[in-house]
Amino acid sequence: MLTLQRRDLTAFRTVFRRCRPTRVPDPNQLFRVTATGTSLRFLSTTPDVMLGYTRDSEHRGDDLDWCLPGAVLDVAEQTVTETFELHPLGKTRVRVRWPGGEHEFELAKANRPAWPDGPDRWGQADGLLLTALHEAGRTADRTPGRWASHRVQIQGDAGRVVGTDTKQALIWDGFRFPFSESVLVPAVAAFGSKEWKREAVRVGRTKSHVVFAVGPWTLGLTVDPSGKFPDATAIVPKAQTPTVVHLSEDDARLTLARLGAVPDDETNSVTLDATEGGVAVRWRLGDDKPPNELRLPGSRHTGPAVRYAFDRQYLLRGLALGFRTLRVCGAHRPLAMTDRHRLYLAAGHDPSTAIPPDDTVRVTGPSASLSISPIVLRSQPPNPEPPMPIPPTRTGPPPDDDPAPDPLAEAETVRDLLAEAAQRANQLVQLLKAKRKADRAITQAVRSLRALPLGGGT
Numbered sequence: 001m002l003t004l005q006r007r008d009l010t011a012f013r014t015v016f017r018r019c020r021p022t023r024v025p026d027p028n029q030l031f032r033v034t035a036t037g038t039s040l041r042f043l044s045t046t047p048d049v050m051l052g053y054t055r056d057s058e059h060r061g062d063d064l065d066w067c068l069p070g071a072v073l074d075v076a077e078q079t080v081t082e083t084f085e086l087h088p089l090g091k092t093r094v095r096v097r098w099p100g101g102e103h104e105f106e107l108a109k110a111n112r113p114a115w116p117d118g119p120d121r122w123g124q125a126d127g128l129l130l131t132a133l134h135e136a137g138r139t140a141d142r143t144p145g146r147w148a149s150h151r152v153q154i155q156g157d158a159g160r161v162v163g164t165d166t167k168q169a170l171i172w173d174g175f176r177f178p179f180s181e182s183v184l185v186p187a188v189a190a191f192g193s194k195e196w197k198r199e200a201v202r203v204g205r206t207k208s209h210v211v212f213a214v215g216p217w218t219l220g221l222t223v224d225p226s227g228k229f230p231d232a233t234a235i236v237p238k239a240q241t242p243t244v245v246h247l248s249e250d251d252a253r254l255t256l257a258r259l260g261a262v263p264d265d266e267t268n269s270v271t272l273d274a275t276e277g278g279v280a281v282r283w284r285l286g287d288d289k290p291p292n293e294l295r296l297p298g299s300r301h302t303g304p305a306v307r308y309a310f311d312r313q314y315l316l317r318g319l320a321l322g323f324r325t326l327r328v329c330g331a332h333r334p335l336a337m338t339d340r341h342r343l344y345l346a347a348g349h350d351p352s353t354a355i356p357p358d359d360t361v362r363v364t365g366p367s368a369s370l371s372i373s374p375i376v377l378r379s380q381p382p383n384p385e386p387p388m389p390i391p392p393t394r395t396g397p398p399p400d401d402d403p404a405p406d407p408l409a410e411a412e413t414v415r416d417l418l419a420e421a422a423q424r425a426n427q428l429v430q431l432l433k434a435k436r437k438a439d440r441a442i443t444q445a446v447r448s449l450r451a452l453p454l455g456g457g458t
Helices: 006-017 071-078 128-139 249-260 312-320 407-451
Strands: 002-005 030-036 039-045 049-056 064-069 083-089 093-098 101-106 122-125 151-155 160-164 168-173 182-186 201-205 209-214 217-222 243-246 269-275 278-283 292-295 300-302 306-311 325-328 335-338 342-346 362-364
Touching: 002 006, 002 030, 006 039, 006 049, 006 071, 006 083, 064 071, 064 083, 064 101, 071 093, 071 101, 128 151, 128 160, 128 168, 128 201, 182 217, 243 269, 249 278, 249 292, 249 312, 269 312, 269 325, 306 312, 312 342
Parallel strands: 292 362
Antiparallel strands: 002 083, 030 039, 030 064, 039 049, 049 217, 083 093, 093 101, 122 201, 151 160, 151 182, 160 168, 168 342, 201 209, 209 217, 243 300, 243 325, 269 278, 269 306, 278 292, 325 335, 335 342
16 A cells, blocks of 8 residues: 655646646546655656656555556545555556545556656756746747747756747856756746745756756756757847946836736737937827827936837836846847846837827826736737847856746746635535535434334234
């Protein structure tokens, strides 16, 4: 017999879902459980990803190695109990038992998930590496194309992580890897898992995988050996006198709140205007309506006056990532948001779409009553412009300040918690109904027994 904790099973299922392109459960997914001595290991794999989880166990019997269907994890999510007992039924079946129910499952013999060989050498990684990989994955394309832009590039020598969908790009450097080559790995959302926060991080390289050890978790990403990634050595757009906009923290938060509240179907374009009159952002809520203007009195700019049109979601994404410096080197060049170790590029729109100031503009500004809420961003905003080249960036030690929180990851966490609470509440209701039905049946049986003529016969 083997006892499993519900919290371990649900945590493993949650993280593994973030390793897949879709969150829809796969009924054919296999889940391997290995108990050796006092160690308990979970393992599941796909062609792109290997996810393992190890913890101490109170198991004191013989070593066990079972390959179960993913439906076992479904049982853990749909019940309110805290522990499950696995009882072997011969060599081909296992019974999962919990207070109030049980279910039998076939043990899989073919296509068993296998642990890959471990790296020959591990390297300690900065905790910001998880954030960089998560955000690079959010920047990557969703579907394969001519370029392997649905992958994330890890540049070993440069200590750099790159993600792009050819219209936007995030380049984050300052890391150290125990390998020198550049590799392409799947873009997975697991790096943003709350289960991995405040865990020590190690990274290693095998012939076929880049492996990350995060506390008790092991994530192996299959290396794409043939994908072609956009050139990360292209030259960053430059100008002898670029326009540099420095946004104040208050102005950045104000812009996030005002533009984040605009429905996606209302507008997808904004104009950044930096002139002698100051810094402003303009947008339209329909072709037949006057434009809106948000003036940013706490911000400043240097260089030539500029009026730059680009996607609203790119501006929101850059501000949510914590960028406050914007560089414009021309209307036909990508806009660059920079800080010490990061570079975020966004392709611009046709210069003719930029909104100029006029008498019909509706001017808005800071408001003391404004409530600033977290902004949930799309990971792949639309943009009709052609792809842009991917430039290099700098190297060096990681910054000391913490990264900006990920609103999408927080929203996903809240959603998962609410879904789990709903499932548990539904199960509790079913249990209470069953108990009430059983109590009624017992009461009725007692009444029937009392009504029987149990006196002596003649």
